[in-house]
Amino acid sequence: MSSITKTIAGGCFHQQSINGATADHLSNHSPELKFNDTKTTSSELQFFVRMMWKCNTIVIHASREDTVESILQQISSKTKIPIEYQRLIYNGKQLQQQQSLSQCGIENDANLQLVGQLRSIGRSVVWNSADDIVSMILNLCRGESLNGASMIIHNHFAKYMNNFEYFYFFKLMKIPSLLVALYMSPFACNKNIADFSIESFIEICLDLKCKKLQGFYLEILLDFCELLRGVGFTCDEPLYVSCRDGFGNLLTLVGGVPINNPNMKVLLRGVVDCVHEIADELLMYLDLSMNWDTAKGISYKVVLDFVKFCGPLRMGFAEEQATSDESLNYDICYEEDPLFSGVPDQLHIVFIKLLSKMDECLQVMEDCLVNKEQGKGDVIHNGWSHYLIILKELFHISKFYSGAQEKFWGLLLHRKNVLPHMIVRYVKKTDDHQWLLENKIVTDFESRRHLALMLFPDSKDEISGYEMLIDRSQVLAESFEYMSRAKAKSLQGGIFMAFKNEKATGPGVLREWFVLVCREIFNPKNALFVACPNDHRRFFPNAASKVNSLHLKYFIVSGRIIALALKKKVHVGIVFDRVFFKQLAGNYIITLEDIRDADPIMYSSCKQILEMDADYIDSDALGLTFSTEVEELGHRELIELCPGGESLVVDSKNREKYVHLLIQNRFVTSISKQVSHFAEGFADILSCSRLEFFQFLDLEDFDLMLHGSENAISVEDWKVHTKYHGYKENDHQISWFWKIVGRMSAEQKKVLLFFWTSVKHLPVEGFRGLSSTLLISKSSKPDNHLPSSHTCFYKLCFPPYSSMAIMQDRLGIITQEHISCSFGTA
Structure with missing residues (x-):
């Protein structure tokens, strides 16, 4: 039995004398009990x-x-x-x-x-274990040699730390203080024993199965951090770093500071001390990241540490504030609580310092990108990839302080050219990038498209994907059969398809199929979608699509095909009207301005009703009630816009409600099933919710992704992105080719591009946005042969025609749209 404790029956704690500095250190942490025999007036x-x-x-x-x-x-x-x-x-x-x-x-x-006390023995085994450790440490501090001390202490921890009572004795007997004193003792071997013991303790804490117990041991790990910091150890000391890392990792495992922990505020104060300390390290890291020479090889562990501690701290603040009467958007102030006084202010200071430093970093990054565009350099710093992680954490912190969000978004708006570059270059599928949706004005089309496309799952090998063999003359019907019976998972893995009686296969054929099947899906003759009168590229679901008994299944298939086209970056030449896009994004409130393109006549009529003189409309001269007539399958039907609507007259007081209900009925209620089934099919191809995808984008973004560039094809841009095989750029045939293409109509250029690549609509970036460079190759065929193509490789082949006239004749034949399809090979 140790001299620290006696038996349960008559024991009491005795402080033991220890020589030197170790004794002084322990005396500050040893428990004492002073008896008070003074009687008070109250009994x-x-x-x-x-x-x-x-x-x-x-x-x-x-x-x-x-x-x-x-x-x-x-x-x-x-x-x-x-x-x-x-x-x-x-x-x-x-x-x-x-x-x-x-x-x-x-x-x-x-x-x-x-x-x-355990009933099976006279004294608690966990008490004995803690007591034995104390005795061992005291003996070691006196200079005694104990074989296998490290493993003995480790075995005690491993055996009893899963016991709630052990945690109590661990704190009660000041074992953290004793271990730190052992680490500081003048005997060389003691430092190794203490180091091994504390590291063992951390490892066992992280391996415990009980989260509640782990939550209690957070206090012990914080004790270790504060004790080591108190004797002068910081991030330069490996043991201190291990204790701080262990504290942060345990916070993550537990899910933050436990709100039911009686020492919650003490823990929060400890966490903010770590954040403040790590923030100073992070500022030095950011300074290094701005210089090419010092940025090489720097470790970004400090970035991860910052996030690891800030997350639980923010959760703790939110939980603490949720119990008060304050709003969540506030200037945190707990001066009345001595345990918490000034703690939130420290985090605010960290936010301001880091935001200012990030402004410097983004300025340097912006200058480097400008120099790169001007051909003055191509410097990419190693630290840039971690700026987004820091910005994301600063965004979360900004929500706790008045005016902080404005400062944060103001910085990103000021450096608007830098953020999109970081998103496109560094954001990965596994990242949580929802915070960027809070203020899309700081992004651009390219970065929003990148974020949206990452919501599609990675394709598997195309050869093992879903197989389709389609008859060109039955492209819609046969595509519907294949796509409707396919499982969503198989479609996510890719598509392998060919046209009947044709040898060509591969990505080029797949691109062609997308263009052809979408042309049929949105063909007004098939009654699935309606084209906007003022813009025939724009479509929304047809309320009368029920003329086809399978129309809802067709909408599921349509959703799948459009999603797959987006995933494959195939531009199909159509766009959605605003009334359709808003509902796909989860917004079912359609305004008068939203229907301007979808129904110009209805838009004009409703606008007149709203602007009409009040006395005139109150005279019932229009004869309007809250009802409308619709034509379905050849007969007209009266629909009430609200209960009793047929007898409710429209007047100057209720006309806004009438217009709203009329628009909702026409563009929401009447097509709700079509929209929901299209959305269901679209979601089959995503790895997230459909709403998340569309909320990343504006309508204009979706237009560019689905339709492609609205600009006329630039022959100069075409030439820049074309290489030659068998020909040289100054050969007669190449000069003739570009002269002929330059004289073609806009539609002929599109047809030639489609024949060459199966791309009819270029991406918004032009030829630069294609997946590879185009190629013109010399064939060994005689003059009487037409050009051929390998669309998978963007390869156009033609023989060395003997004259420009012959070449123009051959190119004229393949630029007829009904011939261009199916003329090439994969």
Whole structure:
């Protein structure tokens, strides 16, 4: 038995003398109990007894002259635990049963701890374990040599740390202080023993299965951090870094600071101290990241550490504030609480410092990108890839302080050219980038498209994908059969398809199929979609599509095909009207301005009703009621816009409601099933919700992704992105070719491009946006042969025609649209 503790029956803590600095260090952390025999005027007491193994508290009322034994009897009647298995601890000392409360020095509203003793033995094994560790450390500090001390301590931890009572004794006996004192002792081997023991403790904490118990051990790990920091160790000391890392990792495992932990505010203060410390390291990291020479090889662990500690801290602030009457958007202020005073202000200071430093970093990055565009350099710093991680955390912190969000978004708007570059270059599928949706004005089309396309799952090998063999003359019907019976997972894995009686296969044929099947899906003759009168490229679902009994299944298939076209970056030459796009994005409130293109006549009529003189409309000269007539399958039907609408007259007071209900009926209610089935098919191809995809984009973004560039094809841009095989750029045939193409009509250029590549509509970036460079190759065929193509490789082949006239004739034949399809090969 150690000299620190005696038996349960009569034991009390004794501080042991230790030579040198170690003794001085321990004396500040050793428990003492001072008896108070002074009698007070009042003989009644109320105090609290906390059961350590259950974390429950019992309220006790007693006289100062009552004995500890009588209190244990009260507790026994409440807990059903026999007295012999109970111990009361006050101020770190076990109370003796024969003592009175007055002799024990217990005051009103005092807090006592009830520790259970295992029934199978005379003394708790966890008590013994902690006691043995204390004795061992004290002996080591005196210079004694103990073989295998490191493993003995490790084995104690491994065996008993999964016991809630052990945590109590670990703190009660000041074992963290003793281990740090051992680490500081003048004996060389002691530092290694302490280092190994503390590292073992951290590892076991992280491996515990009980999150509640892990939440308690957060206090111990914070103790280690503060003790080591208190004796001068910082991020330069490996053991301190291990303790801080362990504290952060355990915070992550537990899910933040446990709100039911009685020391929650102490833990939050400890976390903010770590954040403040890491922020200083992060500022140095950012300074290094701005210089090409110092940016090489720098570790971004400090970035991850910053995020690791800030997340739980933000959660703790939110939970703490949720219990108060303050709003979540606030200037945090807890000056009235000494445990929490000034803590939130420290995080605000960190936010301001880092935001200012990020402004410097983005300025340097912006200058480098400008120099790159001007051909003055091509410097990409190693640290740039981590700027987004820091910005994301600063975004979350900004929500806690008045005016902080404005400062944050103001910075990104000022550096608007830099953020899109970072998004496109560094954002990965596994990243959480929802925060960028909060203010899309700081992004551009290219970055929003990148974010949206990442919501599609990665394709598997095309050869093992879903197979289709389509008859060109039945492209819609046969595509519907294949796509409707396909499982969503198989379509996500890719498509392998060919046209019947044709040898060509591969990506070029797939691009051609997308263009052809979409042309049929949106053909008004098939009654699935309606083209806008003022813009025939724009479509929305046809309310009369029920003329086809399978129309809803066709909408599911249509959704799948459009999603696949977007995933494959195939521009199909159509766009959606605003009334359709808004509903796909989850917005079912259609305004008058939204229907301008979809129904210009209805738009004009509604606008006149809203602007009409009030007296005139109140005279019922229009004869309007809250009802409308629709034609379905050859007969007209009256639909009430609201209950009793047929008899409710439209007047100047309710006309806005009438217009709203009329628009909702026409563009929401009547096509709700078509929209929902299209959305269902679209979502089949995504790895996220359909709403998330469309909320990343504006209508104009979706137009560019689905339709492609609206600009006329530039022959000069075409030439820049074309290479030659068998020909040279200054050959007669190449000069003739570009002269002929330059004289073609806009539609002929599109047809030639389609024949060459199966791309009819260029991406918004022009030829630069294609997946590869175009190629013109010399064939060995005679003059009477037409050009051929390998669309998969963007390859056009033609023989060395003997004259420009012959070449123009051959090119004229393949630029007839009904011939260009199916003339090439994969």
